[in-house]
Amino acid sequence: MNTQPDATAAPDVRPVGIVGVGAAAPSLRLAAKEPAAAWGSGGGRGSVAVCDADEDTLTLAWRAATSAMEAAGVRAADVAGLWWGTSRPPFAEGPSHAFLSTALGCSAQVGGALCSGSPHAGMEALLGAWDAVASGHVALALVVCSDALLPGIGTAGEASTGAGALAVVLSGPGHNGAAAPARLVGRVTTAMAVVDRYRGDAEAATGDAYDGRLFREEVFLPLLARAGKALAKPAGWSVSDPDGKLGGALAKALGAPLVSTNAYAAVGDTGAAAALLGAGQALGQPGTLGIIGYGGGRATAVAVEVTRPVPGAENVAGALAGGQAVGYVAALRSRGQLVAQSDPIPMGVPPGSAAFVRGNLEMLALLGARCRACATVSTPPSIHPTCTGCGGSDLEIVSLARRGTVQTFVVNQTMPPPFQAPLPLVVVDLDDGARLMVQGTSADAAELAIGDTVVLGLRRYAVERGVPVYGYKAFRVAPATGDDAADSDVATMTSTRKVAP
Amino acid sequence: MSWNKVAVVGAGLIKMGELFDQSYEQMADGAYRAALANVDKGTPIIDAAIVATQRGSLWGQEGIGGNTVPSAIGLSGIPCTRVENACPSGSDAFRIGAMVVASGVHEVVLVIGVEKMRDKSTQEGLLARAAAGHPLYNRGETAPVLFAPFATRHMHEFGTTPEMLASVAVKNHHNGCLDPYAHFQSEITVEQVLASPLVCSPLRLLDCCPQTDGAAAVILTTAERAHEFTDKPVYVAGFGVATDHPYLHEKTTYVGLPATTAAAGRAYAMAGVGPNDIDMAEVHDCFTITEILDIEDLGFVEKGKGGPASLEGVTALDGRIPVNPSGGLLAKGHPIGATGIAQITECWWQLREEAGERQVAIGNGFALQHNVGGRGSGVSVVNILTRNR
Numbered sequence: 001m002n003t004q005p006d007a008t009a010a011p012d013v014r015p016v017g018i019v020g021v022g023a024a025a026p027s028l029r030l031a032a033k034e035p036a037a038a039w040g041s042g043g044g045r046g047s048v049a050v051c052d053a054d055e056d057t058l059t060l061a062w063r064a065a066t067s068a069m070e071a072a073g074v075r076a077a078d079v080a081g082l083w084w085g086t087s088r089p090p091f092a093e094g095p096s097h098a099f100l101s102t103a104l105g106c107s108a109q110v111g112g113a114l115c116s117g118s119p120h121a122g123m124e125a126l127l128g129a130w131d132a133v134a135s136g137h138v139a140l141a142l143v144v145c146s147d148a149l150l151p152g153i154g155t156a157g158e159a160s161t162g163a164g165a166l167a168v169v170l171s172g173p174g175h176n177g178a179a180a181p182a183r184l185v186g187r188v189t190t191a192m193a194v195v196d197r198y199r200g201d202a203e204a205a206t207g208d209a210y211d212g213r214l215f216r217e218e219v220f221l222p223l224l225a226r227a228g229k230a231l232a233k234p235a236g237w238s239v240s241d242p243d244g245k246l247g248g249a250l251a252k253a254l255g256a257p258l259v260s261t262n263a264y265a266a267v268g269d270t271g272a273a274a275a276l277l278g279a280g281q282a283l284g285q286p287g288t289l290g291i292i293g294y295g296g297g298r299a300t301a302v303a304v305e306v307t308r309p310v311p312g313a314e315n316v317a318g319a320l321a322g323g324q325a326v327g328y329v330a331a332l333r334s335r336g337q338l339v340a341q342s343d344p345i346p347m348g349v350p351p352g353s354a355a356f357v358r359g360n361l362e363m364l365a366l367l368g369a370r371c372r373a374c375a376t377v378s379t380p381p382s383i384h385p386t387c388t389g390c391g392g393s394d395l396e397i398v399s400l401a402r403r404g405t406v407q408t409f410v411v412n413q414t415m416p417p418p419f420q421a422p423l424p425l426v427v428v429d430l431d432d433g434a435r436l437m438v439q440g441t442s443a444d445a446a447e448l449a450i451g452d453t454v455v456l457g458l459r460r461y462a463v464e465r466g467v468p469v470y471g472y473k474a475f476r477v478a479p480a481t482g483d484d485a486a487d488s489d490v491a492t493m494t495s496t497r498k499v500a501p
Numbered sequence: 502m503s504w505n506k507v508a509v510v511g512a513g514l515i516k517m518g519e520l521f522d523q524s525y526e527q528m529a530d531g532a533y534r535a536a537l538a539n540v541d542k543g544t545p546i547i548d549a550a551i552v553a554t555q556r557g558s559l560w561g562q563e564g565i566g567g568n569t570v571p572s573a574i575g576l577s578g579i580p581c582t583r584v585e586n587a588c589p590s591g592s593d594a595f596r597i598g599a600m601v602v603a604s605g606v607h608e609v610v611l612v613i614g615v616e617k618m619r620d621k622s623t624q625e626g627l628l629a630r631a632a633a634g635h636p637l638y639n640r641g642e643t644a645p646v647l648f649a650p651f652a653t654r655h656m657h658e659f660g661t662t663p664e665m666l667a668s669v670a671v672k673n674h675h676n677g678c679l680d681p682y683a684h685f686q687s688e689i690t691v692e693q694v695l696a697s698p699l700v701c702s703p704l705r706l707l708d709c710c711p712q713t714d715g716a717a718a719v720i721l722t723t724a725e726r727a728h729e730f731t732d733k734p735v736y737v738a739g740f741g742v743a744t745d746h747p748y749l750h751e752k753t754t755y756v757g758l759p760a761t762t763a764a765a766g767r768a769y770a771m772a773g774v775g776p777n778d779i780d781m782a783e784v785h786d787c788f789t790i791t792e793i794l795d796i797e798d799l800g801f802v803e804k805g806k807g808g809p810a811s812l813e814g815v816t817a818l819d820g821r822i823p824v825n826p827s828g829g830l831l832a833k834g835h836p837i838g839a840t841g842i843a844q845i846t847e848c849w850w851q852l853r854e855e856a857g858e859r860q861v862a863i864g865n866g867f868a869l870q871h872n873v874g875g876r877g878s879g880v881s882v883v884n885i886l887t888r889n890r
Contacts, residue, residue: 349636359636379750380638388751408657408755410649411702412641416628422702423641427650427750437750439641450657461640471637 014134017180020072024063032159048162048268061146064165071312076105081112085125118296122272147271152205162268186303227301234290238278266320284313377434404430451480503738508727511540514717517834526573532716548607553594553614553838588874589882591841614839645701647877652790654755665808667694677832679859684834713834717842741767747879760881761798768883776800783844
């Protein structure tokens, strides 16, 4: 069916290194049989990951990127470019990239791009970062692929589409004076102008526009097979798998096993994140790896050489595991597809106001004002033109620690929407001596105690007047007494959740 | 030596409650008439008024200063200023009224507190405030969140128990049964408190004061003119105000309220007395834990001993230091701007030994009134009254 000529072989490329990887999955899991039963269709196997009401593609991207930088041992301030691929940026038009880079602690001058428009966006982000690093313009790049898909109610997509994120840190030659543990060594992109799944401007949920059999036989398999065959044959494949069955057929055609099965089983199809997320665990195994991402009529195949485990790969499976099982109604509420018929109570300062602009900047970047005279850190800076310790005015703006202990707390049981009770509110003594009061999470409400260790993670506080509002919450990672078992604080943010039997 | 430059010659309040049938203006008029009716002799000509209303800017009195009240009570034309200083708005208006009289500018001053808490639904009123303040930090702070962290920490450090907290509510509800102006007039038990729903752990429903509409008024004049209106004047012996960093994460302690300690210190010094000289106190018990913190911070009991003292009856009507004989905020109610004035009214009755069944023993002749508020404890006001000239 394709009439566009292909390039005969993968072009010569300049390899770049992968020096760290991080993954994230949302808090909830929906068994595929739940929506199937609700619509009387029966059946359904496995489960998909669903965002809680305070999670979205941005909070997942933040967590995966934070984990990847931690694994790579790089500071956000040293990242020269941030490439973010997601089919569902939190603002369809708006400051998505700036919110993420600010929350990650990147410099205001950070380069990069937001890639969107289809699930192929993840591969476009990877290629964009690769080109920038290979050209020498960017020494250290952060690539984040994330998605929190919203399937149409009653569509087959409800049984297969999930949410998750994967981030990698790319580096040119000579990062840390050592060869990278893995390298991107080959790539090819191929296109076919077809409409498959799509979403119009006014539509909230993604629809299935295509005939399944037509898509499989005439679009997906030939297009992705052509892209894959243009690469030197790898030992395993991670591929986009929109319905959970196409990946197996493609791997068979390409003659090597799938490595993306585990990630798909854990979180479902994660759209723009899917192909890279499926490869995350395999970055810990020396060998060759092929990654094929598809979306919007484009397929990109990338070859990876892993010479030794990429730091962070060992945490990928753990980051995707667990999650709280919820029913269909709870999932619909969390996805915002089931909304109570009541007037929303206006909360807080309108996102368009100057007060919000001031407060949002210091919240996303998690800033404090440190007194040069007495070392007290007053938070947040906008309400503290002078030091809360000594009254002095010689203050410097600092980035706050993301970890601390519980000084005191409450669990609020009487909250109007958009808050969800039980809601802990926690006074945290941060490891750098600053103190904050932030929300905790319902999952921790029963066990929270004075002296517990908590870490701060980005969450979506609310959607106000249509605008998503973000801020940090405290996540319990260790009890007041006992050993500190957490390897990666960020990775444990969902693992403390109880999985319903 | 007490300050004693100003005297209270009339005081009164309306029955507190969910006054759905009364407007802000009607409540104000009721309180003013009640205070006038309680003047023993003569008719005070009000020279000026100070109005305390805290939530008016949210509850339908937007941008209106003190001018609503003189018009409502038939005194249009007099000088009138509105005071808003969080939960101590009423007690601070009283302090400011006393200073106005002492300045010699006005000789007879009406201090009136009026608050409509129930003209908006809880969802749109107090709960919608859970995102107030900084646009992003401290979200989720409903009123109990401002005090419950102190209970968590007080329990952790001193072994204070839920039963000790409950004993405060039980006592104040008992006292409320003896106060015809109280919002709640029913006895409760410790078991009932502990079985009531959790509102904001560790605080339960009966650990919390209600949302109450109400109004209260006092009439102040100079000590020299006091006997024109009464043979039993009550004098302003002293007062103190102190601020603290308002946000919860800025506190230096979570087992006490430094603003209360500092305000009390100033008031005691001005009145020339100490905590042991006080016969009774009306203190800020918006939550049970607050009264326990108060009686420690005001010096009535040692820090950390507020819980056991409450359980053992130290603060009961016949205890060593009776606290909140009116029923307190927990039973009488907390119409914010009116609360402090209503407390002053109770102290006035107690010092004049006109409090009926809830009358406590008056020995030294001193009563103390206290509020704390402003994101919980950003400001505290303490007024000390005496019948001694």
